[in-house]
Amino acid sequence: QKEVEQNSGPLSVPEGAIASLNCTYSDRGSQSFFWYRQYSGKSPELIMSIYSNGDKEDGRFTAQLNKASQYVSLLIRDSQPSDSATYLCAVTLTGTASKLTFGTGTRLQVTL
Amino acid sequence: KAGVTQTPRYLIKTRGQQVTLSCSPISGHRSVSWYQQTPGQGLQFLFEYFSETQRNKGNFPGRFSGRQFSNSRSEMNVSTLELGDSALYLCASSVGRGQGDTQYFGPGTRLTVL
Secondary structure: OOOEEOOOOOEEEEOOOOEEEEEEEOOOOOOEEEEEEEOOOOOOEEEEEEOOOEEEEEOOEEEEEEOOOOEEEEEEOOOOHHHOEEEEEEEEOOOOOOOOEEOOOEEEEEEO | OOOOEEEOOEEEEOOOOOEEEEEEOOOOOOEEEEEEEEOOOEEEEEEEEEOOEEEEEOOOOOOEEEEEOOOOOEEEEEOOOOHHHOEEEEEEEEOOOOOOOOOEEOOOEEEEEO
């Protein structure tokens, strides 16, 4: 079992719709969770971080964390073509405070 | 604030050579982490430096090494290059408090080994 798992996609959603990206992790002791966006040929850029169970909203983005079920998700409301990118879930596993373990990423395509 | 900078942006080397990549963190950040990104393996952690000391290490062979200077700038070195070392090498900086630290990535160095 991979430490951090994501569906590779592509996930295709029409413009204006809600995109839902999911990530599961194997280490129950994980404490910090991050979502990064990566455009083709570019480096990852931080979208959100979340540390506590529940929802965290920032503009059109909402991160959801459920430690009991070991998943973290990212919702993108009012999806725009400029949101088309690969979304990377990153987790700090137990005892690896400053090391990010990444999922393989989900490619999102927002269609006109 | 200026972001994380990496030099050079592109490199072409041949097998057996060595290479040194440089990273300047965001001002005030004391931690620098290095990652390798390949299509097959995704993003993998190489190592992290904090206050000139390696604080964390990933599962890479000893050919991969790094160091950090007193101004927090960091370098990584790969010796005896192999074809499989072709990758995007990313540096990320953070404040350095450890758990929960947010890491900000530089633009990366694209290394091609021929």
